Amino acid sequence: MTNIGLTAPSVAVKPKEIITHNHTRIDNYYWLNDPENPDVIAYLNAENEYLAQVMAPVKPLQEKLFEEMKGRIKEQDESVPVKDGEYFYYVKYVEGGEYPIYCRKKGTLDAAEEILLDGNEMGKGKKYFSIGGYEITDNDEIIAYGVDTVSRRNYTVRFKNLKTGEIYKDQIKNTEGGSYAWAADNQTFFYILRDQKTLLGYQVWRHILGTDVKTDVLVYEEKDNQYYMGLYRMKSKKYIAIGSDHNGIASEYQLLEAENPTGEFKTFLPRERGHEYDIEHFEDKFYVKTNTDSAFNFKLMEVDEQETSDKSKWKTVIEHRPEVYLEGIEVFKNHLVVQEKNQGISQLRIINHATKAEHYLNFGEPAYDANIGSNPSFDTNILRYSYTSLTTPNSTFDYDMNAQTKELKKQQTVLGGFDKENYVSERVFVTVRDGAKVPVSIVYRKGTKLDGTAPLLQYSYGSYGYSTDATFGSSRLSLLDRGFVYAIAHIRGGQEMGREWYENGKMFKKMNTFYDFIDCSVFLIKNNYCSPEKLFALGGSAGGLLMGAIINLRPDLYRGVVAAVPFVDVVTTMLDETIPLTTGEFEEWGNPKNKDSYEYMLSYSPYDNVEAKDYPNLLVTTGLHDSQVQYFEPAKWVAKLRTMKTDNNLLLMHTNMEAGHGGASGRFASLKEVAMEYAFIIDLAGIFE
Structure with missing residues (x-):
């Protein structure tokens, strides 16, 4: 040159x-x-x-x-299926295809394939195309998904009947991609609207499928534009959560029972400068990852779901450790999985709810990255996790938390x-x-x-x-x-x-x-x-x-x-x-x-x-x-x-x-x-x- x-x-x-x-x-x-x-x-x-x-x-x-x-990419490829309810969900790519195809099979992996969204068909003729996440109703019949064709991360939500293939007339523009949640009635849908000047998500709205978007109801508004918002249905399915996060400063959650979609969101714990927390619901309590009481690397606590706003009722599950950063958790019926970092290296820690016995997974490389994967099911002893290193392609494992054995389900194919x-x-x-x-x-x-x-x-x-x-x-x-x-x-x-x-x-x-x-x-x-x-x-x-x-x-x-x-x-x-x-x-x-x-x-x-x-x-x-x-x-x-x-x-x-x-x-x-x-x-x- x-x-x-x-x-x-x-x-x-x-x-x-x-x-x-x-x-x-x-x-x-x-x-x-x-x-x-x-x-x-x-x-x-x-x-x-x-x-x-x-x-x-x-x-x-x-x-x-x-x-x-x-040439190193396997053009015809698919992800490891994840079981959620009655279906196995996965993503596949076809030869020559630029975009993902989202699929599922009912009951068994030998069942007929059902295509939820075909990114190649949807993106055909478009200079830019992105699917910004999707959510499916509890009865597995309706999928809501976001599409961006400009690259400004303004996603338009559409709805599709997975039984008939019908695309509903409902269109919700300028939403935050992926921040969607269905209520338990299979009709009520919550989404985040983005401010078109700041491009920040700032309002949560409620939409009833089949109704005019103009009649949607504002259910929450973030008044402080220093906070970023997220919206999701919790793993237990009991609650819809709105998370507001002021990075490094404070956080706050609003919760609504999914069985009561027209109810009011209630604050888990009011925001307080210097206090950051994340929550996960389990049975009749919440686990809380928190930096309260100078726990700068975070500790894990639990609280009865009826007493969340009283920090004096919170009980410590994992103490704060200055040398270990607590990244997050995954909750199962019989186990708690904790993702940590020690000296910059990822660790996965398994704790048995009943016996309190615990152990760490051994990965055996000097530098790597291991993360909790997609685990939508509560009642399982199998942990899905991902592993990669500078020399090891992306790998997906299933780990039996009782037997302490792992099974490689898939490793990224690198051709050539x-x-x-x-x-x-x-x-x-x-x-x-x-x-x-x-x-x-x-x-x-x-x-x-x-x-x-x-x-x-x-x-x-x-x-x-x-x-x-x-x-x-x-x-x-x-x-x-x-x-x-x-x-x-x-x-x-x-x-x-x-x-x-x-x-x-x-x-x-x-x-x-x-x-x-x-x-x-x-x-x-x-x-x-x-x-x-x-x-x-x-x-x-x-x-x-x-x-x-x-x-x-x-x-x-x-x-x-x-x-x-x-x-x-x-x-x-x-x-x-x-x-x-x-x-x-x-x-x-x-x-x-x-x-x-x-x-x-x-x-x-x-x-x-x-x-x-x-x-x-x-x-x-x-x-x-x-x-x-x-x-x-x-x-x-x-x-x-x-x-x-x-x-x-x-x-x-x-x-x-x-x-x-x-x-x-x-x-x-x-x-x-x-x-x-x-x-x-x-x-x-x-x-x-």
């Missing part, structure tokens, strides 16, 4: 003065925040054309990578001659500048020389308490088989090492996130996993913010960086409460209307800290319809970098003009974007084919 002889797109400078706390910023590219302006669309198209010209020499490599990655024995995974701890020990998960192909000559791709996310676990990726093999080392830095801002790991990477401690990533890069170089000439970095969304910050702080460390849908204009975005997600994230980044938050955010905001200096080669991606990080953030960032950077390195931007935050829809179409990113990196690494 080269930009020699090519002219990069130019953007008009239209200075806008932004004054905050008597401090003035000049934003020359603020005007790009207008998708209706033809000059904006022309600029995005010009950047796409420029990228196509620069990457033309590696187009054959990009196509080869796409075919490689697609994949053999896990050809790859090595490691887990190291990096002591960063303030003494914290950051885990790094590493994978490479056997025979790769760790003498500083190998190229390395370092990935991380590091925000919202989201843990980036050591999972398998078949696309990644295209790098490993070309001699790359792949490293995941489990930096602060995530929750891999417990709740404090998250708290020490947000708000006024956000710089830890960036420093951790940089210090891990330095460690990888010093320990001969790579060299600065061969070190690459990748991150998306809030991980794109990470990419923007590290290239401002240490541009010399990286040969190339991929910033996918990056959140880079932190201060301006967080000052604008009309932008989706802004208000709900004040406790993550800070509210710049407060001077101390403004000054701290300004110190790391990638867009505000672009300087006249050399930057590494950079590929930036975005989506015109992105509902989470608006397209104009990366567009403005690229425009400013073009003006100020002093090097001749590549600066490329790709805008998917038909998609949003998640990129292209479909299991194969999305691989084309991955192939573009990998071709960019492989060529810069000097690997020519």
Whole structure:
């Protein structure tokens, strides 16, 4: 790739003065925040054309990578069936199909297949298509499902009679995908409506099947737009729950008995700043995961279902442990399953209700990810769980909690001659500048020389308490088989090492996130996993913010960086409460209307800290319809970098003009974007084919 002889797109400078706390910023590219302006669309198209010209020499490599990655996927495939009531439910894919087909069989797996939703038929002819979850009535006859054809995550709910195939006339627009619940009468349906300015779910409505949507009844409204909402039917089926969560700050649940759909939702326990809790109903009580009484890594308690609002009646089931993070639970008739993290490693703990005897599952690898799977049935001694590692494809197991034996039900098929024995995974701890020990998960192909000559791709996310676990990726093999080392830095801002790991990477401690990533890069170089000439970095969304910050702080460390849908204009975005997600994230980044938050955010905001200096080669991606990080953030960032950077390195931007935050829809179409990113990196690494 080269930009020699090519002219990069130019953007008009239209200075806008932004004054905050008597401090003035000049934003020359603020005007790009207008998708209706033809000059904006022309600029995005010009950047796409420029990228196509620069990457033309590696187009054959990009196509080869796409075919490689697609060729590893078993086109005709299906998930392990899950029994729920009288039916076994599963998802399948057919050869050449982009989208899932949702199916079920009654009574036995030998029964006739019933297709619930055929994503390929439903998505035919659409530039973007996504099914945002579905719910089926208690009598198994009606399915409610959400569809998004724009990529703004506004789902339109439709209803289908599974006996006759009839699609009902009812259409409910602008709902939160997947947040649906049926009452026990098989007619009353609850859903969350999204505010079209903030794109936040803020109201719960009740709909009666077959009636005009205009007559639907508002049953709950979230007045505080810093809270995110969820809606679901609990596993016991007794309650419909509305969950309101202010990430890292507080939570609250409203409950309604499913047998009484026209009743009023009642508060489980009123929200209280600093108190987070989750609940699960079991028989005549609730289990409560809570951080009350300074249990920062959470403890498990129980309470009679009639006394939930009195915390003095809560009884401890599992004490708080400072070294173990309690992630969640699954309740069965005879057992309680607890999902935990210790030193960043997943654990599954089985407790017998009657005897209180307990044990842990043994997974036997240094870095992996294990999670409780889909377990809708109460009366079973079989736990369905998932397992994966950097070298082990996604696997589904059934575990007999009494006999303590496991059965592999399915392992992701990886075509093309994949053999896990050809790859090595490691887990190291990096002591960063303030003494914290950051885990790094590493994978490479056997025979790769760790003498500083190998190229390395370092990935991380590091925000919202989201843990980036050591999972398998078949696309990644295209790098490993070309001699790359792949490293995941489990930096602060995530929750891999417990709740404090998250708290020490947000708000006024956000710089830890960036420093951790940089210090891990330095460690990888010093320990001969790579060299600065061969070190690459990748991150998306809030991980794109990470990419923007590290290239401002240490541009010399990286040969190339991929910033996918990056959140880079932190201060301006967080000052604008009309932008989706802004208000709900004040406790993550800070509210710049407060001077101390403004000054701290300004110190790391990638867009505000672009300087006249050399930057590494950079590929930036975005989506015109992105509902989470608006397209104009990366567009403005690229425009400013073009003006100020002093090097001749590549600066490329790709805008998917038909998609949003998640990129292209479909299991194969999305691989084309991955192939573009990998071709960019492989060529810069000097690997020519």
